[in-house]
Amino acid sequence: MNDQPTKPFLYVVVCAAGIAGDAHRLITAAQAQGWDVGVVATPQGLGFLDAEAITQQTGYPIRSAWRSPGDPRPLPPADAIAVAPATFNTINKWAAGIADTLALGILCEAYGLGIPTVALPYVNAAMAAHPAYGRSLDQLRELGVMVGSYEPHRPKAGGGAERFRWEEALSLLPQDVRR
Incomplete structure (x- = not known):
């Protein structure tokens, strides 16, 4: 394990979606x-x-679960965060300030810490049609979250993986994030 990173440190937050297994691409x-x-x-x-x-x-x-008090932090502090794939559930909870998992706690705290954060949504068109989804994306943008361009895929199709641009997360991050 690395003790003192000399490079900028990126947290990749991965949510439950069929394409999550491709997170290695990002x-x-x-x-x-x-x-x-x-x-x-x-x-x-x-x-x-x-x-x-x-x-x-x-x-x-x-990382997926909270650490116990006194346990060492397994990751250095984040210089930036990319949420990919960002699911309907995570987007809506995050925008509402719900921090009931480690991932959501990190995302909610990132705003107060000023950590540049990118979200690459991956949802189907039926979920994206729910009014809460659009409001949540607007709320995240108001918080300074940079939201990717993925267009929702057809419901029950599990599709769109070929259109998901993992690298877009990096292009959305400000260049001054790097040390």
């Missing part, structure tokens, strides 16, 4: 651009990931 792209990366998964998102492969790729364990 990790690889970030590392190629000079980032150190740690992954935080929602409790349901954890099941979509190859934890061993991601731990080997990043050098850090995947």
Whole structure:
């Protein structure tokens, strides 16, 4: 494990969606651009990931649960955060300030800490049609969250993976984030 990163540190927050298993694509792209990366998964998102492969790729364990008081922090502080894929549930809870998981707690706290944050939504068109979703995206934008351009896929199709641009998260982050 790395003790003192010399590179900027990116948290990749992964939610439960069919494409979550491809999160390694964002990790690889970030590392190629000079980032150190740690992954935080929602409790349901954890099941979509190859934890061993991601731990080997990043050098850090995947975080999904709160640590006990006094336990060491397994990840350095984030210089930036990318939520990919960002699901309907996470987007709505985050915008409402609900911090009932480690991932949501980190996202809600990021606003107060001024950590640049990007969300790459991955939802189907039926979920995206719910009025709460649009309001939540607007609320996140008002908080300074940069929201990706993915267009919702057809319901019950599990599609759109080929249109999901993992690397967009990096292009949305401000260039001055790098140390």
